[in-house]
Amino acid sequence: YQLAELLNPEDAWVRFNLGEMYWKQGKPVRTIEEYQKAIELEPGIAWFHLALSEVHEEENEADLALEKSEKNYGN
Numbered sequence: 212y213q214l215a216e217l218l219n220p221e222d223a224w225v226r227f228n229l230g231e232m233y234w235k236q237g238k239p240v241r242t243i244e245e246y247q248k249a250i251e252l253e254p255g256i257a258w259f260h261l262a263l264s265e266v267h268e269e270e271n272e273a274d275l276a277l278e279k280s281e282k283n284y285g286n
Contacts, residue, residue: 223253230262239270 219225230245246263253259 221252223249223256223259226252227259227262234266239266242266 226245226249230242230249233239233241233245243263243266246259246266249256249259250263
């Protein structure tokens with residue numbers, strides 16, 4: 212994925228998959244950074260928002276996850 216990032220840094224799915232890789236490596240801060248980049252590039256993909264809120268929840272940041280969810284979906 213890192214090579215894909217070099218070849219196409221503006222691809223939201225590359226960013227998302229980098230986040231997935233970092234999550235599996237136990238690097239939540241890097242995961243959040245990559246998910247946020249994916250959202251900046253493609254804000255309409257709900258999957259990115261869901262994944263980000265799940266990381267916040269896992270990291271005991273449930274309030275932040277709820278706040279972001281409400282902001283993005285108007286609940």
